[in-house]
Amino acid sequence: xxxxxxxxxxxxxxxxxxxxxxxxxxxxxxxxxxxxxxxxxxxxxxxxxxxxxxxxxxxxxxxxxxxxxxxxxxxxxxxxxxxxxxxxxxxxxxxxxxxxxxxxxxxxxxxxxxxxxxxxxxxxxxxxxxxxxxxxxxxxxxxxxxxxxxxxxxxxxxxxxxxxxxxxxxxxxxxxxxxxxxxxxxxxxxxxxxxxxxxxxxxxxxxxxxxxxxxxxxxxxxxxxxxxxxxxxxxxxxxxxxxxxxxxxxxxxxxxxxxxxxxxxxxxxxxxxxxxxxxxxxxxxxxxxxxxxxxxxxxxxxxxxxxxxxxxxxxxxxxxxxxxxxxx
Amino acid sequence: xxxxxxxxxxxxxxxxxxxxxxxxxxxxxxxxxxxxxxxxxxxxxxxxxxxxxxxxxxxxxxxxxxxxxxxxxxxxxxxxxxxxxxxxxxxxxxxxxxxxxxxxxxxxxxxxxxxxxxxxxxxxxxxxxxxxxxxxxxxxxxxxxxxxxxxxxxxxxxxxxxxxxxxxxxxxxxxxxxxxxxxxxxxxxxxxxxxxxxxxxxxxxxxxxxxxxxxxxxxxxxxxxxxxxxxxxxxxxxxxxxxxxxxxxxxxxxxxxxxxxxxxxxxxxxxxxxxxxxxxxxxxxxxxxxxxxxxxxxxxxxxxxxxxxxxxxxxxxxxxxxxxxxxxxxxxxxxxxxxxxxxxxxxxxxxxxxxxxxxxxxxxxxxxxxxxxxxxxxxxxxxxxxxxxxxxxxxxxxxxxxxxxxxxxxxxxxxxxxxxxxxxxxxxxxxxxxxxxxxxxxxxxxxxxxxxxxxxxxxxxxxxxxxxxxxxxxxx
Numbered sequence: 001x002x003x004x005x006x007x008x009x010x011x012x013x014x015x016x017x018x019x020x021x022x023x024x025x026x027x028x029x030x031x032x033x034x035x036x037x038x039x040x041x042x043x044x045x046x047x048x049x050x051x052x053x054x055x056x057x058x059x060x061x062x063x064x065x066x067x068x069x070x071x072x073x074x075x076x077x078x079x080x081x082x083x084x085x086x087x088x089x090x091x092x093x094x095x096x097x098x099x100x101x102x103x104x105x106x107x108x109x110x111x112x113x114x115x116x117x118x119x120x121x122x123x124x125x126x127x128x129x130x131x132x133x134x135x136x137x138x139x140x141x142x143x144x145x146x147x148x149x150x151x152x153x154x155x156x157x158x159x160x161x162x163x164x165x166x167x168x169x170x171x172x173x174x175x176x177x178x179x180x181x182x183x184x185x186x187x188x189x190x191x192x193x194x195x196x197x198x199x200x201x202x203x204x205x206x207x208x209x210x211x212x213x214x215x216x217x218x219x220x221x222x223x224x225x226x227x228x229x230x231x232x233x234x235x236x237x238x239x240x241x242x243x244x245x246x247x248x249x250x251x252x253x254x255x256x257x258x259x260x261x262x263x264x265x266x267x268x269x270x271x272x273x274x275x276x277x278x279x280x281x282x283x284x285x286x287x288x289x290x291x292x293x294x295x296x297x298x299x300x301x302x303x304x305x306x307x308x309x310x311x312x313x314x315x316x317x318x319x320x321x322x323x324x325x326x327x328x
Numbered sequence: 329x330x331x332x333x334x335x336x337x338x339x340x341x342x343x344x345x346x347x348x349x350x351x352x353x354x355x356x357x358x359x360x361x362x363x364x365x366x367x368x369x370x371x372x373x374x375x376x377x378x379x380x381x382x383x384x385x386x387x388x389x390x391x392x393x394x395x396x397x398x399x400x401x402x403x404x405x406x407x408x409x410x411x412x413x414x415x416x417x418x419x420x421x422x423x424x425x426x427x428x429x430x431x432x433x434x435x436x437x438x439x440x441x442x443x444x445x446x447x448x449x450x451x452x453x454x455x456x457x458x459x460x461x462x463x464x465x466x467x468x469x470x471x472x473x474x475x476x477x478x479x480x481x482x483x484x485x486x487x488x489x490x491x492x493x494x495x496x497x498x499x500x501x502x503x504x505x506x507x508x509x510x511x512x513x514x515x516x517x518x519x520x521x522x523x524x525x526x527x528x529x530x531x532x533x534x535x536x537x538x539x540x541x542x543x544x545x546x547x548x549x550x551x552x553x554x555x556x557x558x559x560x561x562x563x564x565x566x567x568x569x570x571x572x573x574x575x576x577x578x579x580x581x582x583x584x585x586x587x588x589x590x591x592x593x594x595x596x597x598x599x600x601x602x603x604x605x606x607x608x609x610x611x612x613x614x615x616x617x618x619x620x621x622x623x624x625x626x627x628x629x630x631x632x633x634x635x636x637x638x639x640x641x642x643x644x645x646x647x648x649x650x651x652x653x654x655x656x657x658x659x660x661x662x663x664x665x666x667x668x669x670x671x672x673x674x675x676x677x678x679x680x681x682x683x684x685x686x687x688x689x690x691x692x693x694x695x696x697x698x699x700x701x702x703x704x705x706x707x708x709x710x711x712x713x714x715x716x717x718x719x720x721x722x723x724x725x726x727x728x729x730x731x732x733x734x735x736x737x738x739x740x741x742x743x744x745x746x747x748x749x750x751x752x753x754x755x756x757x758x759x760x761x762x763x764x765x766x767x768x769x770x771x772x773x774x775x776x777x778x779x780x781x782x783x784x785x786x787x788x789x790x791x792x793x794x795x796x797x798x799x800x801x802x803x804x
Contacts, residue, residue, distance in 0.1 A: 002582050003593045096558050099571035107382055155595065252595065310595045 007311035008093040010163035015090035017164045019083045020140030021171040027133035032201040044069040050178040051081050075122050087113045102150040112139045162248040169241035175205045177292045206236040226280040239275040246272050263305040271298045329369045334753050340484050340743040353410040360518035372514045373404045401796030403747040404514050407778040409802045418772045420671030425764050427662040428649045432472040436462050446664050455651045462645030468541040474641035476764040482743035489675045495650040497607045500777040501763050502565035507799040524801040525774035531572035537767030541639040542602040549602035552576040556624045585628035590638045603639040610644045652701040652735050680731040689736040693720045696736040757781045759789050774802040
């Protein structure tokens with residue numbers, strides 16, 4: 001398939017996944033602030049930090065209250081990672097590959113964008129945030145379902161999956177990282193019901209609460225870390241996402257597991273190998289923040305290698321053309 | 329909703345006779361429309377509009393900064409072309425395209441028609457669509473104009489006329505196909521009752537034609553559609569057709585010329601392309617051969633084409649037959665090559681290049697429509713009766729400064745079709761663009777794009793100027 005098309009499919013999926021994650025962060029935060037003791041500072045600042053655009057926010061909005069944060073993260077067109085921007089990019093990418101994706105996928109992306117870009121959306125987001133952000137999460141999951149149910153599961157579909165899984169791994173690592181920092185200074189909460197509330201919020205941010213309970217029952221920090229980083233089966237756990245991303249990549253290239261043919265496979269395979277064999281106490285010993293930082297860097301490097309290997313508009317090289325057997 | 333108060337106002341109405349009776353082919357339709365419950369038709373109209381919006385069937389408007397995409401307005405009352413009438417149009421279009429193809433071949437080879445004095449040499453040499461690079465070119469299978477979208481209009485006298493020949497990547501066929509999809513949902517009973525000829529075979533016909541002109545020694549030729557990109561006004565159509573044909577939609581940056589072939593960049597290396605349905609103008613397809621500043625094209629493409637290793641549809645140079653001044657000579661062209669009279673007449677046309685015509689045009693600007701020779705989409709045009717005196721004198725100056733570039737035609741009373749206006753029907757002017765494919769044989773799609781000037785009294789049907797569209801039902 002065309003390199004440019006593969007690139008657009010990858011980013012289309014990535015941006016939709018990003019929109020969902022931002023909606024998820026906001027929703028959980030809205031709920032959490034309702035549970036914290038009256039008079040405690042509302043935790044909106046870490047939310048801005050989660051998305052990695054804190055500087056832009058401070059410059060434009062000054063204080064991180066609920067209205068400002070929702071505006072910035074959901075509706076600010078000048079924030080490239082806001083929900084509306086992510087969906088705009090997703091739609092633009094979808095538009096450039098409209099001949100490749102299915103009509104159902106295109107119609108849904110179109111509808112999804114119009115839902116968030118409507119004039120009534122900002123008011124609804126502030127007045128009934130839970131309904132609004134749940135709609136966004138559902139719309140993203142519906143897109144995933146439509147993709148799986150209507151698109152042939154070949155190369156293009158695998159590039160969609162690859163983009164989605166890399167994005168999800170990144171977002172789970174960020175939410176864990178930021179919440180960890182947020183909880184750290186408030187040692188006063190440790191061992192109180194609020195400790196449970198905060199860790200519960202971390203789990204809910206990734207829709208992991210129920211699945212976590214089934215596996216580990218009681219909430220404890222190292223088990224939460226174990227679950228969100230190292231679980232192979234939970235769909236938002238970093239390890240799971242990396243396994244899926246790697247499988248998507250191998251499905252594209254046909255390279256057997258445990259080997260590599262290009263830098264993308266080498267880098268992603270290495271992240272996976274680390275996650276396959278590391279244990280949670282090693283992570284705690286290194287420091288969760290340091291560990292997650294490392295994972296993010298390695299995933300970024302893998303993303304760059306994917307771009308270089310598959311998408312970059314490389315200059316023509318006569319030798320390449322010959323090797324590919326273009327002259328029968 | 330009933331047609332009781334509907335007025336034809338001395339125009340030719342496609343649905344009703346002057347006495348207010350439905351025409352033969354429209355009887356079934358009128359009956360079904362009138363039998364719908366009160367408000368039902370309006371609901372269906374709004375459902376159809378929502379479907380278009382949801383499907384993102386949009387076009388981009390140049391010079392409009394408020395947003396790049398717009399929905400092409402759609403009216404659910406179809407326009408009907410009866411079987412007998414269609415037979416005549418079909419044979420007229422075949423004749424015209426066949427003759428134009430011979431003309432282009434002649435112009436880039438022996439130029440007999442110029443030597444015989446049928447068309448002044450000067451006209452060809454001064455045409456901005458004449459491509460010196462194409463002299464002596466032999467396109468695969470001798471076909472230059474593979475895809476044509478001829479604009480037809482019907483006048484108060486009930487006769488059809490050719491208004492323009494569009495041989496340079498005519499657009500709009502995607503709306504024909506999408507409008508039909510919507511109409512089958514919107515008025516299924518009426519559709520069934522009318523015996524409408526299908527349009528759905530267009531994409532496979534198009535693909536057949538493209539593969540037919542591919543280099544002959546290739547068993548399974550790879551076709552691709554070359555688009556200028558997502559910002560082009562017809563991008564929706566490009567992606568639509570690529571998808572319907574199942575071919576790659578490529579941009580110039582996806583393609584490269586190497587080792588004498590056109591290759592596309594894929595995730596698994598380079599792959600050869602054998603036929604390009606290009607929706608980029610001649611000027612921009614190859615910066616080495618045409619405009620050097622073009623970023624849309626593929627450097628070296630014309631050389632590969634000349635060497636017979638890639639086919640292009642339409643062939644470069646085809647635009648010469650689409651010059652609005654050459655248009656005035658098409659009846660003579662048909663006579664010259666085929667020895668026949670044109671089945672479908674031209675609109676009487678004054679060529680400002682001829683001094684006598686020019687004088688007449690300048691003196692009668694208030695009665696004429698003036699068009700620039702190389703513009704389309706309603707740009708560079710003056711509708712005399714609707715223009716202000718200042719606009720007219722401004723145009724007179726332009727004509728005097730560059731007479732070669734202008735033609736003028738009487739303002740036709742385009743025929744009308746009912747459209748829904750709020751809660752009743754009103755007549756609006758329409759034109760008609762059928763699509764013709766020239767491959768193994770000449771195929772005329774039984775249908776076409778009916779464009780409608782939605783503004784009351786307006787004659788301008790272009791989508792870029794506030795026109796809308798209707799489905800066209802050619803009856804079998």
